[in-house]
Amino acid sequence: xxxxxxxVEGQNPALSLLVIPISITFRGILEGSLExxxxxxxxxxxxxxxxxxxxxxxxxxxxxxxxxxxxxAIFSRRPVLKTFNVVATFSPLIVLPPVVDAFLGGxxxxxxxxxxxxxxxxxxxxxxxxxxxxGITYGMRxxxxxxxxxxxxxxxxxxxxxxxxxxxxxxxxxxxxxxxxLPGVLYAxxxxxxxxxxxxxxxxxxxxxxxxxxxxxxxTFGLVAFSYMYRPGFLMGVLTxxxxxxxxxxxxxxxxxFLGWKVxxxxxxxxxxxxxxxxxxxxxxxxxxxxxxxxxxxxxxxDREIDRVNEKRTPLLKGELGESELKSTAAVLFSMALATFLxxxxxxxxxxxxxxxxxxxxxxxxxxxxxxxxxxxLTIGLIALFCQxxxxxxxxxxxxxxxxxxxxxxxxxxGVTLAFNVKDVEDxxxxxxxxxxxxxxxxxxxxxxxxxxxxxxxxxxxxxLVLRLPEALxxxxxxxxxxxxxxxxxxFYENVLWGLFFLFLLPVAYMYLKRGVRPNFExxxxxxxxxxxxxxxxxxxxxxxGERVLDSLLRVLPCDERLLVMKLELLKNTRxxxxxxxxxxxxxxxxxxGRILSVMAETHLKLGEHERALELxxxxxxxxxxxxxxxxxxxxxxxGMLYRATRYANLYRKxxxxxx
Numbered sequence: 100x101x102x103x104x105x106x107v108e109g110q111n112p113a114l115s116l117l118v119i120p121i122s123i124t125f126r127g128i129l130e131g132s133l134e135x136x137x138x139x140x141x142x143x144x145x146x147x148x149x150x151x152x153x154x155x156x157x158x159x160x161x162x163x164x165x166x167x168x169x170x171x172a173i174f175s176r177r178p179v180l181k182t183f184n185v186v187a188t189f190s191p192l193i194v195l196p197p198v199v200d201a202f203l204g205g206x207x208x209x210x211x212x213x214x215x216x217x218x219x220x221x222x223x224x225x226x227x228x229x230x231x232x233x234g235i236t237y238g239m240r241x242x243x244x245x246x247x248x249x250x251x252x253x254x255x256x257x258x259x260x261x262x263x264x265x266x267x268x269x270x271x272x273x274x275x276x277x278x279x280x281l282p283g284v285l286y287a288x289x290x291x292x293x294x295x296x297x298x299x300x301x302x303x304x305x306x307x308x309x310x311x312x313x314x315x316x317x318x319t320f321g322l323v324a325f326s327y328m329y330r331p332g333f334l335m336g337v338l339t340x341x342x343x344x345x346x347x348x349x350x351x352x353x354x355x356x357f358l359g360w361k362v363x364x365x366x367x368x369x370x371x372x373x374x375x376x377x378x379x380x381x382x383x384x385x386x387x388x389x390x391x392x393x394x395x396x397x398x399x400x401x402d403r404e405i406d407r408v409n410e411k412r413t414p415l416l417k418g419e420l421g422e423s424e425l426k427s428t429a430a431v432l433f434s435m436a437l438a439t440f441l442x443x444x445x446x447x448x449x450x451x452x453x454x455x456x457x458x459x460x461x462x463x464x465x466x467x468x469x470x471x472x473x474x475x476x477l478t479i480g481l482i483a484l485f486c487q488x489x490x491x492x493x494x495x496x497x498x499x500x501x502x503x504x505x506x507x508x509x510x511x512x513x514g515v516t517l518a519f520n521v522k523d524v525e526d527x528x529x530x531x532x533x534x535x536x537x538x539x540x541x542x543x544x545x546x547x548x549x550x551x552x553x554x555x556x557x558x559x560x561x562x563x564l565v566l567r568l569p570e571a572l573x574x575x576x577x578x579x580x581x582x583x584x585x586x587x588x589x590x591f592y593e594n595v596l597w598g599l600f601f602l603f604l605l606p607v608a609y610m611y612l613k614r615g616v617r618p619n620f621e622x623x624x625x626x627x628x629x630x631x632x633x634x635x636x637x638x639x640x641x642x643x644x645g646e647r648v649l650d651s652l653l654r655v656l657p658c659d660e661r662l663l664v665m666k667l668e669l670l671k672n673t674r675x676x677x678x679x680x681x682x683x684x685x686x687x688x689x690x691x692x693g694r695i696l697s698v699m700a701e702t703h704l705k706l707g708e709h710e711r712a713l714e715l716x717x718x719x720x721x722x723x724x725x726x727x728x729x730x731x732x733x734x735x736x737x738x739g740m741l742y743r744a745t746r747y748a749n750l751y752r753k754x755x756x757x758x759x
Contacts, residue, residue: 107188108181115187122190123160127152129197150307154441158314165321166274172328174267175254179328196238203237211282247271281313289374301373302493304444309375312382312442336419340395351486352387359491361616362502379493382443386451389436394458396429401462405529446492454485472536480515484508504616510565518558521551521586552587571607578603658689671702678702693724700730709734
């Protein structure tokens with residue numbers, strides 16, 4: 100055993116890392132096929148399936164494995180890369196639960212742990228096979244038991260002491276329980292069960308994305324702890340990457356968020372009525388932080404020779420990051436940024452990808468726009484604009500570029516393009532050697548400094564004019580004169596210039612918002628949150644209004660499964676004969692899933708047509724709709740066949756895990 104562990108510990112961590120996504124993929128395939136969904140995709144739509152496999156499961160398991168590596172390193176006193184190799188190599192253990200559950204009948208409905216009663220039951224009865232636990236199947240209990248036993252054995256093998264081995268096992272157990280119950284933790288904090296429902300309305304449009312964002316937060320803190328365990332200097336080198344510039348990009352994201360609220364907030368029934376609306380803001384800021392640090396590392400890599408000439412003390416040149424560490428860290432930051440943006444929304448993902456694409460184009464050959472006079476700062480202006488677009492995207496539902504105020508977009512690009520020329524003063528020596536064209540290399544230091552001061556003043560003056568805020572000139576002119584004077588100095592007073600920028604931004608933003616935002620494009624109800632909007636229309640405005648909204652959405656998405664189920668449920672309860680006619684039309688033009696068949700079986704049962712109800716319920720069972728067991732139980736009960744009714748009712752309870 101010791102030889103096997105030594106071999107595993109000595110592997111390349113990059114190769115061990117690849118085992119994890121393979122394990123996650125097989126877990127998702129088996130869980131979807133053998134557990135409650137009985138569907139390889141695991142979800143009802145392909146997009147939700149994509150989110151589940153590559154976002155939700157990915158963020159959850161990576162968070163778990165990173166934290167397990169950290170705790171195993173703490174208690175075993177082994178290097179964290181070695182414990183990561185062990186955890187990653189044995190990650191295929193996660194495919195065990197659906198296989199074990201299949202031998203026990205399969206079809207278990209997996210749930211999060213939401214109540215303190217469930218937590219108490221887990222703590223008291225986890226190792227008691229005669230007590231069934233809500234949300235944790237027997238396969239999962241075996242998987243976790245093997246994991247904590249492995250932790251104890253590994254720690255004891257290296258420490259030769261029982262207390263660290265026990266603490267290691269306990270840490271593994273509570274890590275798995277806590278990260279696996281994060282939605283329940285949020286529920287306990289907020290008391291809002293509706294926020295966790297797939298039917299709830301939130302700036303984060305999909306429940307899979309909402310759960311994923313919680314896991315991304317857990318993974319982020321895990322990566323910080325992992326980096327510290329790896330090398331404290333490495334962590335500080337990454338965290339402090341040009342941190343003085345980060346507030347600018349975060350402020351651009353926040354500005355976009357508030358402008359998006361002003362432009363599109365009227366479409367939302369209860370803005371900030373859902374806790375995930377607040378978490379969306381933190382998700383945007385976290386994603387922009389990852390993107391900023393990725394961009395800095397890319398720039399440091401391609402500018403290393405220029406920085407060496409300029410004697411800049413970047414983490415790469417100071418030795419805090421090696422070349423291979425820089426590349427792997429940049430890859431992690433890029434992946435984390437995309438995962439965070441996708442957890443906020445599909446629009447945020449696309450805009451974030453474009454944002455980091457601009458950062459790459461700015462620094463990397465062959466384009467490397469930082470070499471080109473004015474094109475360099477224009478690229479940074481576009482990056483600042485896309486930070487705003489990204490912040491506004493949760494409110495504007497796919498219409499961000501159309502609806503976002505064009506005067507703000509123009510003012511941002513124009514202001515940054517002019518003002519950011521001053522940043523090149525500290526790089527003049529290296530830029531001249533390597534052919535980078537700036538104010539200082541094209542016109543010389545003396546004239547270049549004057550031009551930078553003039554451009555700075557112009558930026559401050561033009562922004563209020565573009566925004567049609569002449570009253571803001573009372574702030575812009577004095578601040579711009581001071582900023583222009585400082586920009587014309589031989590030294591780069593970066594922190595002072597940032598302070599003046601925020602001194603200017605806050606009152607101008609206040610004046611602009613107070614005046615009223617003028618969108619370019621009149622937003623209307625679109626389709627991205629279609630199911631949630633229909634649900635809210637029924638809840639907030641009554642049956643008649645809800646049905647009108649539902650019908651309008653069906654005209655846009657005539658075969659959307661969720662909308663069809665909602666329509667059939669409505670007709671079943673109010674006009675069952677109309678439901679039959681509607682179903683006949685749907686079946687001619689759309690793909691039918693088990694939920695629709697089950698609803699129609701209930702409709703025929705309501706009309707007293709038992710044979711047709713039985714036929715449709717059995718058809719629904721063939722495609723994995725276990726809810727049809729309930730329909731069969733009701734049909735046989737009404738027919739007086741109590742034995743069969745009881746049998747199907749028991750099957751329904753078994754697969755859906757409904758507690759008495």
